[in-house]
Amino acid sequence: MPICQFHSKQHDHQPRRTHATTAAQRKQHPAIARRASVGGGDASGSGVSSGNDDDSGHATTAHRPRPPRAGQFQRHEQHAGGLRRADLDPRGPITQFHAWFAEAKGLRDAHDGRPAVPHPETCTLSTASLPSGRVSARVVYLKELDHQGFVLYSNFGTSRKAADLFNADHPNPRWSGRGAAARLPAAESQVYFDTRVRGSRIGAWASRQSAVLQPATGASGTDEKIDTADADADADDGRAQLDKWVAEVEARFGPSKAADGDDGGEVDDDHIPVPPFWGGLRIVPERVEFWQGRHNRLHDRFVYTRVHNEGSEESEDNAKIADATWTLERLSP
Template sequence: MDQNEHQADAHRRPKKLIFAPGDIAQTSTEPTPEPQPQAAIDQTAEALRTSTSTPNSTTETEVLSNAARAHQFGANPPLTVSQIHGTNPLHQFNTWFHDPRLPASSAPETCTLSTASLPSGRVSARVVYLKELDERGWVVYSNWGSREGKGGQVFGLSGSDTLGAMPEPDSEPTVTSEIGSGNKWGALTFSWATVERQVRIEGLLEPLSREESEMYWRTRERGSRIGGWASWQSKVLWSAEPAQLEANQRRKSVAKLQGAFDGDSLVPADIDLTDVEDGRALLELKVKEMEERFAGVEDIPLPPFWGGVRLVPESVEFWQGRRSRLHDRFRYFSTAMSTSTPQTIPQSSTSPWIILAITSGAFAALNGVFAKLTTDNHTTAFAQSLAHLFGLDSSPVIEMLTRGACLGLNVLCNVIMWALFTRALTAGPSTVKVSITNTASNFLATALFGMVVFQEAVGRLWWLGAAMMGAGCILVGMREGA
């Protein structure tokens, strides 16, 4: 790729708000503070947390006189609408993420990724690190190759035990309910206790392209790349029955760790005979194999089963603690995603915007009918029929009142038509689809009212127009979908 192509490609990429914060940003060099001794525990509090204690009059009196025992939030002023971004939750998240009260040493990029299996619906969660945030969503990286872990939940992996390669973006159906299929719905939760804030993101998980994953992969140190190849995500390395685990059983990994710091004398000579193998040796053997495989290779390649996924948000909720548990909570919701993406829960076959658009077209046709009745000769005959029905003499006054009523109904239908059409535009996926549905409804309803009210015949030209409108709806719908 030459320089011009590289610059053109850079302009097409969304702006990255956050990129590898824990890998590139300098961490704090201050030493970890020494743990402080715990304060003396009040006798009443100790009694309350002891399972064997029995409440008595003394403890009950103490509890009732100190009702506000739980932590009270008060680090922030009240959160109002004027203090948050009006339309873009990603920029609002970026503002909170870079709050100076969140030091890098607290790892604010730590978050919980939640996914669910189909068709059981079993939910699992794990702590991961946010590595990127751009104008499309939140990005995390991991090993997705195991059927037992999140890879099987998100991508399905039906028919195989491992993921041979990360799927390309838009290469698979979004959500199905078949056994073994993937469930792309996921959630991320950020909890920042020091500033009493939390952010919850729910949406669809989409795989990154291999080029995008390689960009972050190159920022990882060599040991992390070896670990990416060696780790068997969610695979069981070792299992044991309770009888095998004795109360004072030494663990080889702990003994070696102690020996590394305090001297080899802490490692017993018979460690291989007395310790129970816990699977760590198997993992270390795998690491050694990968080190030998890539010996002399400076740029270790990206594993096919390893990469990034982007959580494209459907909803983003910002929570901030307040006193007395009256917390502030603001939620951004994407109506476009909720109407344009498949759902895991069965939805109504008819969307609300379709009903609004069809009804709006019908009232537009009624508007035309009453407009015509204000000047048509049919109104004269209709006024005479009304006068005869109520035993009144036919007079111009009756006809004028009838035409006035038709004019009022004309105005009323016009108001209702525009109100429904405006609501359809707000709820619909696009202006084009709403306009097409509204026009088609108006076209058909006008012909129906013409036949019923004015005894008008539908000729060949009408059928030709109906066919052309149908073809136009199909073509425009296909173009809009593309």
């Protein structure tokens, strides 16, 4: 996966001037060569910027000192106790995952009693196109963990053959899994699709996932208002296009029939088929890692690796991962 780096750049539009110093001045005032031009001054208070001298004694243009960026995104974390092999289930990662997931769901904030992890099922799905190896990632909800693997539902537009699945920024501990991704049969996807509220089903049809939403423009070329009757409305930033697609899908499937039910609930004939470009993905794990943060970056990492038995009569795709043989090893942080 590519590593992202954040860069910031400072611009100084003020004219810069250099200030030559003698060896004696440098020895007496070692900080003079580090003084910034903006808001600074020389020893006489003239406002002249300081300079760095080379070995010949000539002044060179000084760069404004910048704050250190090494800790720009640093945060203080409260790490729990260490993770030992004895703390992990020897049978495999599936039972261990269920135990950690149940623990995450049960965590409560000490002050207000709210869930400490509001959505423990949130995870990041990273998929790779084969054979190019191009990687894409998105945040999804883990919906099921059955005998064959992790199940989630998503638009197939960015789904690929190989996948990594790892949990989002939850409190320690954390986990990650890697394996092959396969689509669920349409009938299975429809079962889950029917459990979603109508708006979510409409949205699945309407959203052309990851497509750029262009702002609406008028004849003059200027951005139109989302609501032209409201002079204070913000210019359309592309949301109007998405709203238009939603309206088109609503018109296609007609109004909700939920009100037709005697109890005011949805009725069976309020059926919206699952889109052909949307559905379930099952990730059959080959490798599952559990991570526990420790001080001094000496984290605890343990990885389960699935053992493939040669000559097995059962297909690898249909094998029950809960019954598979797994090795468990500690990794260097």
